[in-house]
Amino acid sequence: MDDFARPFWLGLPYWLVGAILILALFGAFQVYYWVGRKLGDKLYDSRIGVKVGRERIEKVERVVEKWGALAVYGCFWVPMLRHTLPWVAGALRVSYPWYVVASALGCLTWAPLWWFGLWGWLQLAARSPVTAAVVAVVAVAGMALLMVRRRRRRRAADETLLVS
Numbered sequence: 001m002d003d004f005a006r007p008f009w010l011g012l013p014y015w016l017v018g019a020i021l022i023l024a025l026f027g028a029f030q031v032y033y034w035v036g037r038k039l040g041d042k043l044y045d046s047r048i049g050v051k052v053g054r055e056r057i058e059k060v061e062r063v064v065e066k067w068g069a070l071a072v073y074g075c076f077w078v079p080m081l082r083h084t085l086p087w088v089a090g091a092l093r094v095s096y097p098w099y100v101v102a103s104a105l106g107c108l109t110w111a112p113l114w115w116f117g118l119w120g121w122l123q124l125a126a127r128s129p130v131t132a133a134v135v136a137v138v139a140v141a142g143m144a145l146l147m148v149r150r151r152r153r154r155r156a157a158d159e160t161l162l163v164s
Helices: 014-043 047-052 054-067 069-075 079-091 096-127 129-163
Strands: 007-009
Touching (some): 047 054, 069 096
């Protein structure tokens, strides 16, 4: 039997669980939008708004104002934006039809990469746990390296602005 069609969770094949999770993510993005639309300016004073911070929300607003629905698609690929931008898009009243298209495309491209990547990693771990551990360590180290580089560039840019 093909590994991909073998029962995985609650007797459902892996691909069907992935499809259900993609639909759930799409649904969550719609809820985020409508909650943000309902909150509007109250977003800043909400518990989430206070936790995220006004400065971060304003940065996200500038991204949404500049890129519109394209920012919604892009937010899937940026960890912090993934959970804040949909609320802000609703508060800024981004065109809902365009929001739906952008969030659907994001769900259909981002989620399968993670879902099938996880499936591939689990298959690797079943065959060679040591290799799977090495792959995980390399992935974490790569992410850490990218974060350090980004922070250094940001600090250098900030110092350049202060000197100017």
